[in-house]
Amino acid sequence: MALAGIESDCLGQGLTIHQRLAVKTSLLKLKVNEKLSMIDFWGRITTASQNDYLILAAYDVKDKIKKTFYWSNDNGLSFAKLDDLSQDQWAMMMTMKLQRLFTGNPSKKYHDPDHKTFNEDGEEEEVDSDADEAEDEAADDDNNDETTAKKQKQRKLTELERLSITIRMIDDDCHLLPKGLLFMTNTGDIVQNQQFKGITSEQSQSLSYYYHFRQPINPSTLASIRKHNNSNNYDFLDVVSNDGSHPSQWAVHSDDSQLITSIRSLSWPGYEYRVDNQSSSSSSFQHHNVTSNINIISRFGGSYYGTGLKNADLMFML
Numbered sequence: 001m002a003l004a005g006i007e008s009d010c011l012g013q014g015l016t017i018h019q020r021l022a023v024k025t026s027l028l029k030l031k032v033n034e035k036l037s038m039i040d041f042w043g044r045i046t047t048a049s050q051n052d053y054l055i056l057a058a059y060d061v062k063d064k065i066k067k068t069f070y071w072s073n074d075n076g077l078s079f080a081k082l083d084d085l086s087q088d089q090w091a092m093m094m095t096m097k098l099q100r101l102f103t104g105n106p107s108k109k110y111h112d113p114d115h116k117t118f119n120e121d122g123e124e125e126e127v128d129s130d131a132d133e134a135e136d137e138a139a140d141d142d143n144n145d146e147t148t149a150k151k152q153k154q155r156k157l158t159e160l161e162r163l164s165i166t167i168r169m170i171d172d173d174c175h176l177l178p179k180g181l182l183f184m185t186n187t188g189d190i191v192q193n194q195q196f197k198g199i200t201s202e203q204s205q206s207l208s209y210y211y212h213f214r215q216p217i218n219p220s221t222l223a224s225i226r227k228h229n230n231s232n233n234y235d236f237l238d239v240v241s242n243d244g245s246h247p248s249q250w251a252v253h254s255d256d257s258q259l260i261t262s263i264r265s266l267s268w269p270g271y272e273y274r275v276d277n278q279s280s281s282s283s284s285f286q287h288h289n290v291t292s293n294i295n296i297i298s299r300f301g302g303s304y305y306g307t308g309l310k311n312a313d314l315m316f317m318l
Helices: 017-033 087-096 129-141 145-153 159-174 219-227
Strands: 039-045 053-061 065-072 080-082 109-111 156-158 176-178 182-184 190-192 210-212 250-254 260-265 271-276 284-287 290-293 299-306
Touching: 017 039, 017 053, 017 065, 039 159, 053 159, 065 159, 080 159, 087 156, 087 159, 109 159, 156 159, 159 271, 159 299
Parallel strands: 039 299
Antiparallel strands: 039 053, 053 065, 065 080, 109 156, 176 210, 182 190, 250 260, 260 271, 271 299, 284 290
C-alpha cells in the first residue's frame, strides 16, 4: 500500500474527512471516464482565501514518463485537467518570479513585468495589479475592437496557468522513487521490478537510494542509458544525490527507532517523502498506483502540502 496519499498526513497537514471522501469519489470517476491506469492524490496548494487547490496526478509509464495533473478548488467534488503550457508562458512565469500566495481565484491575471506602459508625456507608468484586474473585468464587459487590441498587446498569466507551471516545477524537483523499483528494458520500455522488496532502514537515510520520478536530464544518466542499450538498466533515472544545483536541498531525518525516515524538500517547503520500515507486508504494494503482489520490507510515498512558493533563501541556508 502507499504510505502517502489521501489517507496520510504530510508535515502535520492532511485532508478533512469530507475532502477525503470527495477526492476518493473523484479519483474513481476520473479513472473510469478518462481511462487512466494510474492516478493518485498529489497534494494541496494553500491559498490566501483558504479556497485551496487540491491536485491529482495521472501517470503513463511506458517508454517515457508522462504525467497529467488535475485540479479542484471545491474541496475535491470535481476536478479539471491542467493544460500543458507553451514555452512563452513558461518564460513569462520565470520572469515574474512571483513570491505571493495564490489567491484561490483561477481566473486572476498576473502582469508580465517586461511589458511597460507609458503616459501621454512618454513617462513609464507603474502597474497597479488590483486596478488592472478591475480594468480587465470592465474590458470583458466592453468588448470593442480598441479594447481587445489593447489587451492582446499586454501579456498576462492567469492563476490557473501559474498553478499548472508551479505543480510541474515542484513535481520535477521533488517527486522521488526508491532505487530499484523501476528499470528500463533493452527495448526502451519502463517496467516495474517484480523482485523489488523496498529499501532497508540504513539505505533509506542515504539520498543515493532515491531517484527523481521524471524524464532524466542529468548528462551522466543519459550516457548510462546509451551504454545499456543491450541490457536492462536500473539506473535510467536521475539520482537525487547527484543533483547538480544543491544536493543538500533535502533534509533527511529518522525517528529514534531508525525505522521511519522522512525526506523533506528545503527548496519547496511542504514536500515530504517517507519510508516506513516498521513492519514487513505481503499485501499488494502500491507507490502512486505502480502495483504488484510481492513481499516488501518497507512502505513509502510522498505528497505536497504547501503554498506553492519556492524557498528564495535556500542559498543562505546551505
